[in-house]
Amino acid sequence: MAVREKVFDVIICCFKRHGAEVIDTPVFELKETLTGKYGEDSKLIYDLKDQGGELLSLRYDLTVPFARYLAMNKLTNIKRYHIAKVYRRDNPAMTRGRYREFYQCDFDIAGQFDPMIPDAECLKIMCEILSSLQIGNFLVKVNDRRILDGMFAVCGVPDSKFRTICSSVDKLDKVSWEEVKNEMVGEKGLAPEVADRIGDYVQQHGGVCLVEQLLQDPKLSQNKQAVEGLGDLKLLFEYLTLFGIDDKISFDLSLARGLDYYTGVIYEAVLLQMPTEAGEEPLGVGSVAAGGRYDGLVGMFDPKGRKVPCVGLSIGVERIFSIVEQRLEALEEKVRTTETQVLVASAQKKLLEERLKLVSELWDAGIKAELLYKKNPKLLNQLQYCEETGIPLVAIIGEQELKDGVIKLRSVASREEVDVRREDLVEEIRRRTNQPLYVC
Amino acid sequence: MAVREKVFDVIICCFKRHGAEVIDTPVFELKETLTGKYGEDSKLIYDLKDQGGELLSLRYDLTVPFARYLAMNKLTNIKRYHIAKVYRRDNPAMTRGRYREFYQCDFDIAGQFDPMIPDAECLKIMCEILSSLQIGNFLVKVNDRRILDGMFAVCGVPDSKFRTICSSVDKLDKVSWEEVKNEMVGEKGLAPEVADRIGDYVQQHGGVCLVEQLLQDPKLSQNKQAVEGLGDLKLLFEYLTLFGIDDKISFDLSLARGLDYYTGVIYEAVLLQMPTEAGEEPLGVGSVAAGGRYDGLVGMFDPKGRKVPCVGLSIGVERIFSIVEQRLEALEEKVRTTETQVLVASAQKKLLEERLKLVSELWDAGIKAELLYKKNPKLLNQLQYCEETGIPLVAIIGEQELKDGVIKLRSVASREEVDVRREDLVEEIRRRTNQPLYVC
Numbered sequence: 024m025a026v027r028e029k030v031f032d033v034i035i036c037c038f039k040r041h042g043a044e045v046i047d048t049p050v051f052e053l054k055e056t057l058t059g060k061y062g063e064d065s066k067l068i069y070d071l072k073d074q075g076g077e078l079l080s081l082r083y084d085l086t087v088p089f090a091r092y093l094a095m096n097k098l099t100n101i102k103r104y105h106i107a108k109v110y111r112r113d114n115p116a117m118t119r120g121r122y123r124e125f126y127q128c129d130f131d132i133a134g135q136f137d138p139m140i141p142d143a144e145c146l147k148i149m150c151e152i153l154s155s156l157q158i159g160n161f162l163v164k165v166n167d168r169r170i171l172d173g174m175f176a177v178c179g180v181p182d183s184k185f186r187t188i189c190s191s192v193d194k195l196d197k198v199s200w201e202e203v204k205n206e207m208v209g210e211k212g213l214a215p216e217v218a219d220r221i222g223d224y225v226q227q228h229g230g231v232c233l234v235e236q237l238l239q240d241p242k243l244s245q246n247k248q249a250v251e252g253l254g255d256l257k258l259l260f261e262y263l264t265l266f267g268i269d270d271k272i273s274f275d276l277s278l279a280r281g282l283d284y285y286t287g288v289i290y291e292a293v294l295l296q297m298p299t300e301a302g303e304e305p306l307g308v309g310s311v312a313a314g315g316r317y318d319g320l321v322g323m324f325d326p327k328g329r330k331v332p333c334v335g336l337s338i339g340v341e342r343i344f345s346i347v348e349q350r351l352e353a354l355e356e357k358v359r360t361t362e363t364q365v366l367v368a369s370a371q372k373k374l375l376e377e378r379l380k381l382v383s384e385l386w387d388a389g390i391k392a393e394l395l396y397k398k399n400p401k402l403l404n405q406l407q408y409c410e411e412t413g414i415p416l417v418a419i420i421g422e423q424e425l426k427d428g429v430i431k432l433r434s435v436a437s438r439e440e441v442d443v444r445r446e447d448l449v450e451e452i453r454r455r456t457n458q459p460l461y462v463c
Numbered sequence: 464m465a466v467r468e469k470v471f472d473v474i475i476c477c478f479k480r481h482g483a484e485v486i487d488t489p490v491f492e493l494k495e496t497l498t499g500k501y502g503e504d505s506k507l508i509y510d511l512k513d514q515g516g517e518l519l520s521l522r523y524d525l526t527v528p529f530a531r532y533l534a535m536n537k538l539t540n541i542k543r544y545h546i547a548k549v550y551r552r553d554n555p556a557m558t559r560g561r562y563r564e565f566y567q568c569d570f571d572i573a574g575q576f577d578p579m580i581p582d583a584e585c586l587k588i589m590c591e592i593l594s595s596l597q598i599g600n601f602l603v604k605v606n607d608r609r610i611l612d613g614m615f616a617v618c619g620v621p622d623s624k625f626r627t628i629c630s631s632v633d634k635l636d637k638v639s640w641e642e643v644k645n646e647m648v649g650e651k652g653l654a655p656e657v658a659d660r661i662g663d664y665v666q667q668h669g670g671v672c673l674v675e676q677l678l679q680d681p682k683l684s685q686n687k688q689a690v691e692g693l694g695d696l697k698l699l700f701e702y703l704t705l706f707g708i709d710d711k712i713s714f715d716l717s718l719a720r721g722l723d724y725y726t727g728v729i730y731e732a733v734l735l736q737m738p739t740e741a742g743e744e745p746l747g748v749g750s751v752a753a754g755g756r757y758d759g760l761v762g763m764f765d766p767k768g769r770k771v772p773c774v775g776l777s778i779g780v781e782r783i784f785s786i787v788e789q790r791l792e793a794l795e796e797k798v799r800t801t802e803t804q805v806l807v808a809s810a811q812k813k814l815l816e817e818r819l820k821l822v823s824e825l826w827d828a829g830i831k832a833e834l835l836y837k838k839n840p841k842l843l844n845q846l847q848y849c850e851e852t853g854i855p856l857v858a859i860i861g862e863q864e865l866k867d868g869v870i871k872l873r874s875v876a877s878r879e880e881v882d883v884r885r886e887d888l889v890e891e892i893r894r895r896t897n898q899p900l901y902v903c
Contacts, residue, residue: 025484040830041832042803042833044801045468049564050521070512072510074510081490112514140819143819361483376705379706386591391480391482392480393481393482397576397577
């Protein structure tokens with residue numbers, strides 16, 4: 024949890040920096056809300072037992088509940104984040120950060136706006152978060168569903184096979200083109216020459232130059248959807264350059280994304296290499312963030328089908344937790360699980376009352392303080408407790424100190440002790456632990 | 464959510480001040496873990512559908528999962544907090560903050576310690592939180608299960624009726640003694656003279672003097688359990704006096720608490736009066752925090768029955784949300800849902816690129832900034848957006864400012880505008896919005 028909180032802090036801080044408000048939705052939705060949104064993965068949805076009342080299921084992601092929420096509350100305009108757990112009856116793979124219950128961290132912008140400005144901000148947010156987390160170099164692959172569909176059309180894929188061929192393309196980050204082609208031809212009945220034409224496209228990736236080049240492509244330039252997608256990508260790259268993140272972005276024609284609801288730009292961030300600390304095995308963590316534009320989903324929940332264009336991103340925090348934990352283990356860095364600034368201790372017996380009085384004074388002054396729950400603890404045990412839990416200071420009370428109106432303040436690290444006047448103790452602890460004022 | 468976050472901040476800040484670490488447990492538990500822990504309320508447990516694998520239920524509170532967690536991980540010693548949602552198939556009552564899905568905020572101290580030190584800290588925490596939240600005057604009722612049981616014994620209640628008579632006593636905060644007596648005699652078959660003896664006790668409340676008095680009580684002083692409970696309460700009051708909160712505490716013999724698992728001290732905080740702002744109806748919110756000692760629960764999950772003594776508290780945040788929301792509504796105080804410090808705006812057209820560059824600079828410097836997602840928004844619309852969302856500053860870019868290397872910084876409240884050199888802008892925004900450095 025200590026690692027998780029550090030990661031969440033970075034993410035929430037970034038979401039707030041971009042002006043998002045936070046929303047919450049229930050952990051369960053009406054079963055019908057989730058039906059028909061996730062393709063064949065629907066079998067992974069957890070249902071609640073029918074104990075009377077509505078049929079309910081645990082949420083599978085945060086995007087569908089968000090779209091339901093927008094439609095139900097007739098919202099046409101919101102920038103929100105949502106950090107919560109989602110549920111999938113999948114095979115867990117702990118080392119890769121894949122669980123049945125896991126966190127998603129979503130940021131979405133809903134509303135009718137000028138093209139590519141919110142989309143560019145989503146990519147900026149992704150880059151800011153991945154940079155701040157210091158989990159190594161990363162690359163954000165970008166594509167557009169309209170370019171994919173246009174490409175399938177000009178290659179000669181029948182309309183009915185767009186989505187299934189799209190799923191095959193999506194596997195290119197894991198398997199070779201040969202295998203993908205075999206699947207397209209063997210399993211999905213595509214003509215080999217059609218597959219080869221797709222192969223020529225999807226093996227390309229690059230920057231804005233590739234966008235320009237494809238806008239000149241004799242076939243693609245004849246397809247309205249593809250031209251729209253490419254035009255938007257060109258604009259997107261302009262904005263990304265202004266944001267100073269164009270070097271992190273790769274236009275990658277093999278990026279397809281599994282979910283059905285995307286309608287425009289799609290993106291996925293992958294780590295380029297793991298931090299190579301001594302003794303550390305590279306983790307196969309796959310993508311660590313992803314998202315895209317989904318302009319049709321909200322309309323599915325509105326009785327009149329009113330659309331609300333949306334674009335968003337989701338940070339794959341469980342994978343990030345795995346990476347950060349493994350890095351900390353490799354560094355043998357101990358993560359403190361509490362924030363206690365000072366332990367109130369005594370060297371002599373019969374000072375429980377004095378310890379209780381002092382710790383209470385410190386709490387009331389906003390200092391994070393603890394004491395051992397023993398009437399007469401040994402000083403050594405008290406010091407050991409600080410070593411174990413990382414408490415930096417000890418406020419030691421003794422008979423002499425009580426007479427002199429002072430407290431002995433000891434630094435656990437340096438073992439130095441100084442007498443501090445009792446009325447100055449709070450200020451001195453604040454100064455030493457550098458705790459900003461007015462902040463929790 | 465904005466109100467909730469403010470309330471959570473106060474609570475988490477206090478839990479951390481007392482040296483707690485945070486833990487998390489899954490939203491569902493094995494069905495058998497929850498079975499037999501909640502008495503007749505077990506019918507309110509949500510079960511998951513049997514889709515293969517283990518039979519699961521949604522957690523009903525955070526205490527049973529905590530005890531299960533301690534036993535499973537063989538922990539004998541921890542001070543933790545846990546803030547999460549729990550689930551009950553109950554009749555919701557929105558105005559009183561009663562829902563089927565709701566938050567609990569629990570703090571617990573597990574471990575074998577000297578008597579009453581952790582118990583006193585739990586009461587101190589309750590008082591700190593309720594004071595910080597500024598939701599009005601409150602009183603914490605305290606009693607002890609051993610005193611109740613001893614009292615039942617000396618009054619002549621048969622052992623088998625202890626728990627059911629305890630439930631009747633628990634109703635004394637809602638109905639009169641006459642009604643409770645009728646239930647005891649009519650429904651539960653207690654002899655009227657036994658009920659009357661109970662009545663003499665449970666209508667008493669007071670401070671440490673009442674504890675002293677009952678220690679001299681001819682009947683109670685003969686009961687071992689009661690004497691233990693009273694002795695501990697006396698010690699507790701000593702510690703509460705050192706903590707400066709004895710004036711908030713009332714020893715109340717009618718406090719019984721519903722849950723079966725308590726074994727020692729029990730407590731419940733009630734609001735004495737609602738803040739009486741104009742136009743505000745007092746809410747029937749009942750108790751806002753409660754807890755107690757449960758030394759037997761962890762042992763129920765340990766294969767060898769090893770006990771881990773625990774004491775804890777739970778803050779009834781949903782009720783507190785209702786109160787805080789109602790108070791803010793009465794005050795017509797608008798709660799900001801975002802933290803944006805500055806809107807990047809322009810007065811002239813064709814400055815989208817400059818706006819994007821500036822907002823990106825601000826984000827990279829850690830400033831919370833937004834811009835409207837329009838190519839050429841009107842200045843009026845940009846200022847209106849600030850008014851609506853509470854953004855205090857506007858950074859306005861114009862052709863002239865660009866030439867001069869300055870940004871016009873406008874205060875939304877005062878409408879004052881000053882030119883700030885671009886390189887000083889971040890510092891000036893920080894200064895004006897008083898954002899502490901080094902903090903998210």
